[in-house]
Amino acid sequence: MDDVVDGKKKTVTSTGKRRVRERKTKTIGGNSSSSNNNNEIGDMEDFCSDEAQKIRASLLEWYDQNQRDLPWRRIINHYDHQHQHHHSTTIEEEEDARRAYAVWVSEVMLQQTRVQTVIDYYNRWMHKWPSLHHLAQASLEEVNEMWAGLGYYRRARFLLEGAKMIVEGGGGFPRTVSALRKVPGIGDYTAGAIASISFKEAVPVVDGNVIRVIARLRAVSANPKDSVTIRNFWRLAGQLVDPCRPGDFNQALMELGATVCSPLSPKCSFCPVSGQCRALIGSKNSESVVVTDYPIKVVKVKPKHEFSAVCVVKILESQDVSEGTQSESGFFLLVKRPDEGLLAGLWEFPSVLLDGEVDLTARREAIDHFLSKSFKLDPKKTCNTVLREDVGEYVHVFTHIRLKMYVELLVLHLKGGVNVLRNNQHKETLSWKCVDSTALSSMGLTSGVKKVYTMIQKFRQPLNPIPAKTRRSKVLRN
Numbered sequence: 250m251d252d253v254v255d256g257k258k259k260t261v262t263s264t265g266k267r268r269v270r271e272r273k274t275k276t277i278g279g280n281s282s283s284s285n286n287n288n289e290i291g292d293m294e295d296f297c298s299d300e301a302q303k304i305r306a307s308l309l310e311w312y313d314q315n316q317r318d319l320p321w322r323r324i325i326n327h328y329d330h331q332h333q334h335h336h337s338t339t340i341e342e343e344e345d346a347r348r349a350y351a352v353w354v355s356e357v358m359l360q361q362t363r364v365q366t367v368i369d370y371y372n373r374w375m376h377k378w379p380s381l382h383h384l385a386q387a388s389l390e391e392v393n394e395m396w397a398g399l400g401y402y403r404r405a406r407f408l409l410e411g412a413k414m415i416v417e418g419g420g421g422f423p424r425t426v427s428a429l430r431k432v433p434g435i436g437d438y439t440a441g442a443i444a445s446i447s448f449k450e451a452v453p454v455v456d457g458n459v460i461r462v463i464a465r466l467r468a469v470s471a472n473p474k475d476s477v478t479i480r481n482f483w484r485l486a487g488q489l490v491d492p493c494r495p496g497d498f499n500q501a502l503m504e505l506g507a508t509v510c511s512p513l514s515p516k517c518s519f520c521p522v523s524g525q526c527r528a529l530i531g532s533k534n535s536e537s538v539v540v541t542d543y544p545i546k547v548v549k550v551k552p553k554h555e556f557s558a559v560c561v562v563k564i565l566e567s568q569d570v571s572e573g574t575q576s577e578s579g580f581f582l583l584v585k586r587p588d589e590g591l592l593a594g595l596w597e598f599p600s601v602l603l604d605g606e607v608d609l610t611a612r613r614e615a616i617d618h619f620l621s622k623s624f625k626l627d628p629k630k631t632c633n634t635v636l637r638e639d640v641g642e643y644v645h646v647f648t649h650i651r652l653k654m655y656v657e658l659l660v661l662h663l664k665g666g667v668n669v670l671r672n673n674q675h676k677e678t679l680s681w682k683c684v685d686s687t688a689l690s691s692m693g694l695t696s697g698v699k700k701v702y703t704m705i706q707k708f709r710q711p712l713n714p715i716p717a718k719t720r721r722s723k724v725l726r727n
């Protein structure tokens with residue numbers, strides 16, 4: 250049996266629930282080196298080869314009959330079938346790369362996101378960039394737009410950077426975990442998935458589903474978030490992986506966790522590995538034990554609370570005002586976030602982080618300061634304020650941050666139109682653009698920006714509060 254043992258630990262920040270913790274793995278032959286780690290965690294006992302074989306056989310048989318029909322699997326399974334009939338190295342390499350690319354894109358999208366949501370994104374992505382070479386030609390702007398709404402945008406950026414690196418390297422798609430780990434954004438989870446599914450390397454893949462299944466099979470009472478415990482899950486998963494069908498086995502284990510061994514209501518009577526499940530045996534022997542006791546629950550760290558003032562700035566040019574078509578005409582001001590940090594490089598409405606929950610006056614002061622500093626726009630002095638209304642609040646939850654956004658709408662009339670902004674811009678430190686409502690609706694927007702825009706759209710009544718004839722005199726106050 251091939252055995253995967255813990256290499257030198259290298260922990261990379263987890264990007265989500267699905268990928269638990271990335272670390273370096275090393276594949277070696279034989280089954281000799283698990284005892285050191287085994288001593289660290291008392292109840293994470295090795296699978297003996299008889300147990301491992303039973304689990305593999307049952308799980309693969311179940312998977313062959315029950316696997317979900319998912320678009321990325323069509324490419325993989327089609328390839329498996331074709332592969333048996335041709336022996337051209339070039340064609341095989343092309344097919345390998347195509348399959349690896351499909352696995353890569355799908356696995357990255359699936360981190361932190363439900364399968365049903367990913368299907369649409371995946372299909373659109375593959376339609377636009379059907380191969381690694383197509384993706385390598387894309388711009389970050391295009392990739393971010395395509396990714397809009399999936400969250401964790403670093404994943405999209407890494408996909409693009411990785412694609413460029415592989416294509417520029419000229420050596421074809423990396424085929425092993427160790428080679429894949431050198432690609433930006435590919436950690437142990439993704440490397441294991443690509444190497445096992447696309448290139449049949451007998452390496453494990455550990456995500457939240459795999460941890461749950463193994464924690465129950467072994468009735469593990471150690472903290473599943475602990476780095477040593479996670480290393481041991483990788484070790485146990487490595488003992489289970491099927492040497493002949495590693496990719497199918499890994500997918501089967503994840504699929505079992507996703508569809509049968511669910512967090513709250515596992516369907517043990519339909520489970521192909523119930524005979525090897527210690528949690529189930531424990532629950533039959535004692536009324537105080539239930540399988541959902543495993544893996545143990547860990548108290549979540551409370552997210553940090555942050556507050557921001559978001560100002561949707563709509564700029565009307567003279568013609569827009571005189572036509573009295575405020576709700577449709579005009580341009581929205583968008584600014585680009587910094588290239589590093591949360592939502593790096595993405596477009597948003599102007600916003601300012603606040604020192605806690607502050608009142609409307611303080612929020613407006615913060616926004617006014619930002620607009621004045623960045624564009625020399627002063628709603629009180631340098632331009633005509635057509636409308637300024639508090640629209641409401643919206644809470645957006647990121648992994649570690651709970652961001653409360655206070656949203657306001659500011660409609661300005663600029664005589665020189667948006668060109669005035671260009672002339673006014675303070676140095677070239679900020680990227681910005683003005684888009685009309687049609688362009689804004691068709692842009693890929695983050696879900697936070699989309700939500701704010703929806704709030705603004707629903708806020709119709711104040712946008713057209715005054716009959717056109719009287720509006721003009723009120724609007725153009727000087």
Ligand code: SF4
Nearest residue numbers: 510515517520523526
């Ligand atoms: S028997 Fe139940 S708890 Fe055990 S692995 Fe199967 S579904 Fe999960």
